[in-house]
Amino acid sequence: MRFIVSTSTLLKHLQTVNGASSSSTVLPILENFLFEIKEGNLTISATDLQTSMTTSLAVESKEGGKVAVPARILLDTLKTLPDQPISFNIDDSTFSIEISAGDGKYKLSGENGDDFPKIPVVENASSVNLPASVLTEAITKTIFAVSSDELRPAMTGVFCQLSEQYITFVATDAHKLVRYRRMDSKADKSSSFILPKKALTLLKAALPSTDINVSVDYNATSAFFKFENINLVCRLIDERYPDYEAVIPANNPNKLVIDRALFLNTLRRVVIFANKTTHQVRLKINGSELNISSEDLDFANEAHERLSCQYEGEDLEIGFNAKFLIEMLSNLSGEEVTLELSSPNRAGLLIPQTNNENEDVLMLVMPVMLNNYN
Numbered sequence: 001m002r003f004i005v006s007t008s009t010l011l012k013h014l015q016t017v018n019g020a021s022s023s024s025t026v027l028p029i030l031e032n033f034l035f036e037i038k039e040g041n042l043t044i045s046a047t048d049l050q051t052s053m054t055t056s057l058a059v060e061s062k063e064g065g066k067v068a069v070p071a072r073i074l075l076d077t078l079k080t081l082p083d084q085p086i087s088f089n090i091d092d093s094t095f096s097i098e099i100s101a102g103d104g105k106y107k108l109s110g111e112n113g114d115d116f117p118k119i120p121v122v123e124n125a126s127s128v129n130l131p132a133s134v135l136t137e138a139i140t141k142t143i144f145a146v147s148s149d150e151l152r153p154a155m156t157g158v159f160c161q162l163s164e165q166y167i168t169f170v171a172t173d174a175h176k177l178v179r180y181r182r183m184d185s186k187a188d189k190s191s192s193f194i195l196p197k198k199a200l201t202l203l204k205a206a207l208p209s210t211d212i213n214v215s216v217d218y219n220a221t222s223a224f225f226k227f228e229n230i231n232l233v234c235r236l237i238d239e240r241y242p243d244y245e246a247v248i249p250a251n252n253p254n255k256l257v258i259d260r261a262l263f264l265n266t267l268r269r270v271v272i273f274a275n276k277t278t279h280q281v282r283l284k285i286n287g288s289e290l291n292i293s294s295e296d297l298d299f300a301n302e303a304h305e306r307l308s309c310q311y312e313g314e315d316l317e318i319g320f321n322a323k324f325l326i327e328m329l330s331n332l333s334g335e336e337v338t339l340e341l342s343s344p345n346r347a348g349l350l351i352p353q354t355n356n357e358n359e360d361v362l363m364l365v366m367p368v369m370l371n372n373y374n
């Protein structure tokens with residue numbers, strides 16, 4: 001088996017799918033890319049058994065075949081080569097690979113492509129089409145709130161709810177929650193599933209900036225994303241997602257409207273002086289004045305800043321983990337945000353003042369108990 005391809009084109013495709021490969025000691029073949037050639041087309045696959053990704057490109061080749069190629073050594077080699085044609089010669093009996101590039105020759109041992117795990121195919125699937133920009137925005141707005149707690153597997157992914165009116169994406173780690181809803185995307189029938197974080201991270205990196213349509217097929221066990229020459233398949237998290245609507249407080253009489261960038265930068269400064277474990281900041285709201293303070297008693301550090309804001313409601317003092325607020329404000333857009341509060345021990349809601357007409361974003365953050373009210 002022999003083929004010729006440009007180094008930069010091959011490297012770009014390999015880097016797209018490389019995140020799906022695994023450094024598994026149990027199954028060493030997962031450390032390889034699967035190269036398959038048919039009619040002058042090279043399909044490259046990578047998998048960790050949970051997530052699989054394939055991409056295809058045209059190459060110069062008169063024959064077909066397949067081989068598993070060690071991922072790390074191939075990537076490291078291509079990164080150091082200039083953009084030039086590179087030829088691969090594969091011995092079909094021993095699977096040894098000889099690479100020729102310019103004046104260089106490199107040999108490495110591949111493995112039988114038949115031993116590579118089969119990439120799942122779509123069976124009994126329902127489908128929905130989503131613009132790439134919608135998917136990118138949904139992943140960006142939710143993925144930071146996904147939990148890393150393996151004891152609560154449902155929360156380690158993003159919950160997708162499809163309906164005939166809109167599509168909702170939800171992520172939570174029990175301290176913060178994001179609900180991102182698109183009014184301009186809908187499905188033919190209602191369904192829901194949980195997408196794992198790794199697959200969404202790979203998908204976001206691979207999605208193009210041009211607004212193409214992404215075909216999403218899903219069945220009881222897997223989701224399949226298809227766009228341009230890329231296919232991504234992931235196993236769904238087979239768990240029941242918590243009832244997130246139940247934790248969103250409905251009645252929040254205290255509403256604070258503030259400049260998002262100003263609030264964000266103030267928190268970034270004030271948290272420097274907070275306790276390094278709790279990152280606790282205190283928000284004290286009197287009339288149209290917001291006082292943000294933090295202290296670290298162990299080192300006698302403290303910070304106080306005063307901001308002007310628009311506020312409707314009773315004077316209030318509430319504590320939050322500043323890291324969570326910073327993450328949320330960084331992932332919101334728009335000039336101003338509304339912070340809706342009810343009492344010091346109830347969750348606060350962060351909502352952009354001006355939502356895009358097609359999207360509805362709501363972020364929830366749990367308060368932390370203040371040790372003393374002064």
